[in-house]
Amino acid sequence: MVHQTCTESDIAGASFSIHPMSDQFIEIIKGALEEADTSKVHMDTDDVTTTVRGKLTHVFDVTKAIFAHAAKSGKHVAFEATYSLGCPGDSKGEAYLAEDEIPLNAEHVKHIKQRVAAKFSLYPLGGGNYMDVIYSQIEAMKQYVDVSHAHYATRLDGEAIAIFDGLEKVFKATVEGGSSHTVMTVSMSANSPSHRGTNQNE
Incomplete structure (x- = not known):
């Protein structure tokens, strides 16, 4: 058994994958990576995911930017991420x-x-009344976007930037509330044919 020694650190991380449903997926991904400024984080990409590590603010800032730049292509883009601190x-x-x-x-x-x-x-791992924490943060998301129930998750509908900003605030509030290890999983879809007509691109 491997025992890990924890140190006091405010390093956050996100492991994410972005999938443009397009023949130009390489150009879309590379373009999004080039447009996003990643100089304040450590970023590593392998054949499965991309990992971003640094301060929580910068981790959310970079993942939000990469998704936004990819989605503005107008192509259907799927995003999956796990955030951890x-x-x-x-x-x-x-x-x-x-x-x-x-x-x-x-x-x-x-x-x-x-x-x-x-x-x-x-x-919110390592905490006591974790369901109370989860319910309060789901309630907090309602000031940013439309919130509804989904199996094993909470559904959000709205502007991408507002959703990312809300997720960051919810994550930060959970950490500041005493969670010794906080994890958040996010799935996001832009320009999907199933909700075409509701998207606005610039």
Whole structure:
């Protein structure tokens, strides 16, 4: 059995995959990566997923920007991500932490209008009344987007930027509420043929 020693660290991470349903998927993915400023995070891509690590603000900023730039292509884009902060899970690599909390991509993507459908699940691990935490944060999401029930998750409908901003605030509130290890899974879809006609692209 491997025992991991936890250290005090505010390293956050996200492992994500983005899937443009298009013959131009390589160009769309590469274009989104080039448009997003990733200089405040550590990013590594393998044959399965891309991992982003750094301060929570920058992790959300980068993943939001990459998705927004890919989705504005107008093609159907699917996004799957797992966000994590706490230990066990990430106990070294503090050198990847930027000194400030200023997101580099926020100004560049805030005007991108993109309706999406999403589902998220929140896991405040190591806490006590975890269901109370989950229910309160689901309620908090309602000030950003439309929220509805889904099996094993909570459904969100609205603008992509608003959804990402809401997810970041919910995640941060859970951490600040005392969760020693917080995990969030997110599935998001833009420009899907099943809800075509509700999307707005710029």
